Amino acid sequence: MPYSGGCLCGAVRYRLEGELGFVANCHCSICRRSHGASVATQAVLWKPQLQWITGEEGLQCFQVTTGYNRCFCLHCGARLINYPDNLAFVSLSINSLDEVTEELLPSMHVYVVSKPKLFSICDDLLQYDQLPPVSPRE
Ligand SMILES: [Zn+2]
Ligand SMILES: [Zn+2]
Known part of the structure; x- marks a missing residue:
């Protein structure tokens, strides 16, 4: 199923x-x-899965840590993707999609060790203190 999305x-x-x-x-x-x-809800995909329709030149990327682009x-500041320079995947802000369907519901919480106390996790999803060894689907 093709997905589409964009900035604000x-x-x-x-x-x-x-x-x-x-x-x-x-x-x-x-x-x-x-x-x-x-919390930021992100989906992981392979870089070639993502095609820009319009406005790629309007994307500004910022490196908080060397080699990892956000x-x-x-124009509007909406966060869209993160990607490392040296790996083939992109992390996409799920809420930039036009429609967030049921198969895109999160399956886990990551970096839970950094979670501020004001936010409570009220579900039974798996919790990790770091990123578990996962990759995009083949
Ligand atoms: Zn994060
Ligand atoms: Zn925009």
């Missing part, structure tokens, strides 16, 4: 091909600060 102002639009990998709620301090949210729309 509509300048940046993308399409995804194939199945998305695991979806996780990330509680790390970098995601919290860059999203301005208690990209947002220059």
Whole structure:
């Protein structure tokens, strides 16, 4: 099933091909600060699955840590993707999709050790203090 999404102002639009990998709620301090949210829900996919329809030139990428890019729309600031320079995957902000369907519900919480006390986890999903060894679907 093809997915589509984009930023808040509509300048940046993308399409995804194939199945998305695991979806996780990330509680790390970098995601919290860059999203301005208690948790960032991200799906993992292979880089070639992501195709920009419009506005790729409007993406600004920022490296908090060397070699790991966090990209947002220059016009509206919406966070869209993260990706490492040296690996073949992209982490996509699930809430930038036009429709978040049931198969995209998160299956785990990651970096739970960094979670602030103001946010309570009220589900039975797996919890990890780091990123478990996972990869996009083949
Ligand atoms: Zn935008
Ligand atoms: Zn994170």
